[in-house]
Amino acid sequence: MTKFVKGNEAVIIGALYAGCDVYFGYPITPASEIAHAAAKWFPAVGRDFLQAECETASINMVYGAAAAGGLAMTATSGPGMSLMQEGISYMAGAELPGVIVNIMRAGPGLGNVYPEQGDYSQSVKGGGHGNYSCVVLAPASVQEMCDMTMRAFELSFKHMTPAIMLADGLLGQMMETLTLPDRERPKPDTSAWALHGTAATRQNLITSIYLDAATQEEHNLRLQAKYAGMRDDARHEAYLCGDADLVLVAYGISSRIARSAADILRAEGAKVGVFRPLTLSPFPEKALCGALDGRKSLVVELSAGQFREDVIFRMASACGHCVIPALCNRMGGVIVTVNEVLEQARALLRR
Amino acid sequence: MTLKKTVGMYESFIRSGRATRSTHYCAGCGHGIIHKLIAEAMHELGLQDRAIIIGPIGCSVFGYYYWDCANLSAAHGRAPAAGTAVNRLRRDAALALYQGDGDLGAIGFNHTFQAASRGEHMAVFFINNATYGMTGGQMAPTTLIGDRTMTTPYGRDPLTDGYPLHVCEVLNQLKAPVYIERVSVADTPRIMRARRAVRKAFEIQRDGKGYAFIEFLSPCPTTLSCDAVQAARFCIDRMEPEFPLGCLRDNSAAAVSRAPRKKSVSVDEFFKRSDSGQAPTAEVDRGFAERHIKFAGFGGQGVLSLGICVAEAARLERRFTTWFPTYGPEQRGGAAACSVIISGAQIGSPVVDSPHVLVCMNQPSYERFAATVRSGGTIIVDSTVQLDVKAPDGVNVFRMPAIDLSLKFGCPKSANTGMLAALARLGVTGLSEEHLLAALDSSFRRKPELMETNRMLFREAQIWMDKQKECSKERLKT
Numbered sequence A: 001m002t003k004f005v006k007g008n009e010a011v012i013i014g015a016l017y018a019g020c021d022v023y024f025g026y027p028i029t030p031a032s033e034i035a036h037a038a039a040k041w042f043p044a045v046g047r048d049f050l051q052a053e054c055e056t057a058s059i060n061m062v063y064g065a066a067a068a069g070g071l072a073m074t075a076t077s078g079p080g081m082s083l084m085q086e087g088i089s090y091m092a093g094a095e096l097p098g099v100i101v102n103i104m105r106a107g108p109g110l111g112n113v114y115p116e117q118g119d120y121s122q123s124v125k126g127g128g129h130g131n132y133s134c135v136v137l138a139p140a141s142v143q144e145m146c147d148m149t150m151r152a153f154e155l156s157f158k159h160m161t162p163a164i165m166l167a168d169g170l171l172g173q174m175m176e177t178l179t180l181p182d183r184e185r186p187k188p189d190t191s192a193w194a195l196h197g198t199a200a201t202r203q204n205l206i207t208s209i210y211l212d213a214a215t216q217e218e219h220n221l222r223l224q225a226k227y228a229g230m231r232d233d234a235r236h237e238a239y240l241c242g243d244a245d246l247v248l249v250a251y252g253i254s255s256r257i258a259r260s261a262a263d264i265l266r267a268e269g270a271k272v273g274v275f276r277p278l279t280l281s282p283f284p285e286k287a288l289c290g291a292l293d294g295r296k297s298l299v300v301e302l303s304a305g306q307f308r309e310d311v312i313f314r315m316a317s318a319c320g321h322c323v324i325p326a327l328c329n330r331m332g333g334v335i336v337t338v339n340e341v342l343e344q345a346r347a348l349l350r351r
Numbered sequence B: 001m002t003l004k005k006t007v008g009m010y011e012s013f014i015r016s017g018r019a020t021r022s023t024h025y026c027a028g029c030g031h032g033i034i035h036k037l038i039a040e041a042m043h044e045l046g047l048q049d050r051a052i053i054i055g056p057i058g059c060s061v062f063g064y065y066y067w068d069c070a071n072l073s074a075a076h077g078r079a080p081a082a083g084t085a086v087n088r089l090r091r092d093a094a095l096a097l098y099q100g101d102g103d104l105g106a107i108g109f110n111h112t113f114q115a116a117s118r119g120e121h122m123a124v125f126f127i128n129n130a131t132y133g134m135t136g137g138q139m140a141p142t143t144l145i146g147d148r149t150m151t152t153p154y155g156r157d158p159l160t161d162g163y164p165l166h167v168c169e170v171l172n173q174l175k176a177p178v179y180i181e182r183v184s185v186a187d188t189p190r191i192m193r194a195r196r197a198v199r200k201a202f203e204i205q206r207d208g209k210g211y212a213f214i215e216f217l218s219p220c221p222t223t224l225s226c227d228a229v230q231a232a233r234f235c236i237d238r239m240e241p242e243f244p245l246g247c248l249r250d251n252s253a254a255a256v257s258r259a260p261r262k263k264s265v266s267v268d269e270f271f272k273r274s275d276s277g278q279a280p281t282a283e284v285d286r287g288f289a290e291r292h293i294k295f296a297g298f299g300g301q302g303v304l305s306l307g308i309c310v311a312e313a314a315r316l317e318r319r320f321t322t323w324f325p326t327y328g329p330e331q332r333g334g335a336a337a338c339s340v341i342i343s344g345a346q347i348g349s350p351v352v353d354s355p356h357v358l359v360c361m362n363q364p365s366y367e368r369f370a371a372t373v374r375s376g377g378t379i380i381v382d383s384t385v386q387l388d389v390k391a392p393d394g395v396n397v398f399r400m401p402a403i404d405l406s407l408k409f410g411c412p413k414s415a416n417t418g419m420l421a422a423l424a425r426l427g428v429t430g431l432s433e434e435h436l437l438a439a440l441d442s443s444f445r446r447k448p449e450l451m452e453t454n455r456m457l458f459r460e461a462q463i464w465m466d467k468q469k470e471c472s473k474e475r476l477k478t
């Protein structure tokens, strides 16, 4: 079955097929259609929807729902995402699963409601307090808004850490054909750790406090080992990278702009490919090294260079290569045009 | 003498890291007494299996050392939010929140207020010790006027620090709460009254009757720098005049238990039911030249739905397609625009910077976008638009009386249908008229009474266009 829907609506379709029990959210453009779709569809299939009093409440509701063994989610944009950082850190500390969708908009501060990718470091490098990692996924189509929401639940429960879908206003607002998932996913068994209000779960305790420093360090070391183990779930897409002289590196909506540019350049006879991480945490660094090795590279992003900085770091840490890709970026809600990418790419190819 | 065994608590508090029988609270602290009252009530009502207690950040963060039931620690002040969620997920649980005056009355007050207003099913135990115990005796919202704390070293001054917060009285303004009472644990008679209140709050949870709130005036000898007896006297002599004891509300007898959840359809069934018929999946066709189309006008002129209609036609024709609107504050009443791409292959960027086809329904959108149209492209404008701005060389401009026609048909909201007819007749979308019409029909699936009118308008618009062509042919001949 297919449906022509907005990316924001696809998120909720994915959530329902993932078995999500409850949605909590607070309105904010350009993420509000996610709440609208949830308000309409969750109750229709016997799930709960609740408009929270603020994003701090939303994320702590996700925390509570996860503690009760439920699949829970919330969605927001920039300012709301900042408010959620406390709760995300608590979820990571207590090792609770849950999905947070960030439909990024321009910042800092109130900024505006147009697409940006300026929350990269906030999501991928932490954002809240303490040493923790989330699963971070980067969809680039309406289909992936649905599929990756399902994947986010799966990985979040697998690694018992919050999963963030890092999308943007453009992906949220655009419509494309969505092929609906084939079936609803079975619910994970949470009785070993969650609080169900039953005799079987009476002895369960969920907290993130370890008063003794050595014990807290042990907890931290265990978390770090767990995050290292997420590596196998890193995913990427290499588009025409095999013989490329120039590789465009981008995630999310920027990767589609890069792809348009690559297609035009290929038609002109230039060997250009696109490397796109599908997961930003864990980051597909080995694959990135393979794709960029000895080639010219150009990062396309809707932020100040946060993503490029990470590309440089990942290359260096994974294979010891010091690669400084060129940068084609816009901010403030201005979207990089295909022409801007073409110009920079052609200049690089001539060099 | 043998001590009576405490019920509802663990035998030995091994979660504290030591197999101890004593709590971590200071001598004379009210927390220990209140913990015991809660444990007893849970036990006596047979609720330990069903109970979930959400603890705060504060001195009582370690309540889970003691209570023999499921325990959850919430972030500072966020217990009502976490509890709200537990409430949705576990309708049979007996949920209790335990929070201090900093946790509940300061950082988390809005969460408390909102949860109470929603009438969440929870028993809230609010420990008012007039201070921040855990962080070392700073001012709490409940600190009394004139009292010295670490952050009011000259005494609490209402002019700068405000007045003590009467939480019970504030919550009593709300409709939903079932039970609100203020008690004290300063002496035995008061503790007996507090015990009855705790029991009632748990009974309300057992029966699924709603929100119950109990405030405890509770001694904190450590921050008062006094002994247990003096701290208890402080509660009675100084706190009670400010925070009078008593029941503010008890609707528990009349309150009805919450209804069990209704049966509902599965996700699969739900989406199959709402399915509006299959659009075929897109097919790769390298021979199809990609079309970029921009639609622009005022909000309310139907430019966004016109774009969706064209995208829908593309889907019916097995093309890849994307639709992307301008959005945000502009959407309301101001300018509206959307981009549609139709392709024979997977689409990269969904943004249309330089369209092959521009459809303009008003003057500002023509002035804004005319210059962006590619050479060889087409602009379709409503006839009301003045063409003061020159279109780029090699761009065809076609004026369509779409608004006029829609007024003639008595449905001014259908001017976009006239534009659709023009797109079809000019053949600039690469889509067949049949599919454009089918998409038009399906856009009125939920308003069938408008479907026929819009079809008629569509045909009338095309007759008008054909006449224009005839006229220009005639003109060429002569």
Ligand SMILES: Cc1ncc(C[n+]2csc(CCOP(=O)(O)OP(=O)(O)O)c2C)c(N)n1
Pocket (backbone or CB within 6 Å): B056, B057, B058, B059, B060, B076, B099, B100, B101, B102, B103, B104, B127, B129, B131, B132, B133, B134, B135, B140
């Ligand atoms: C966000 C945040 N801010 C501040 C703190 C520090 N803190 C811990 S407990 C507490 C106040 C405790 O006072 P109260 O709620 O009255 O409980 P009591 O210790 O008196 O029982 C504060 C401010 C924190 N844990 N989290």
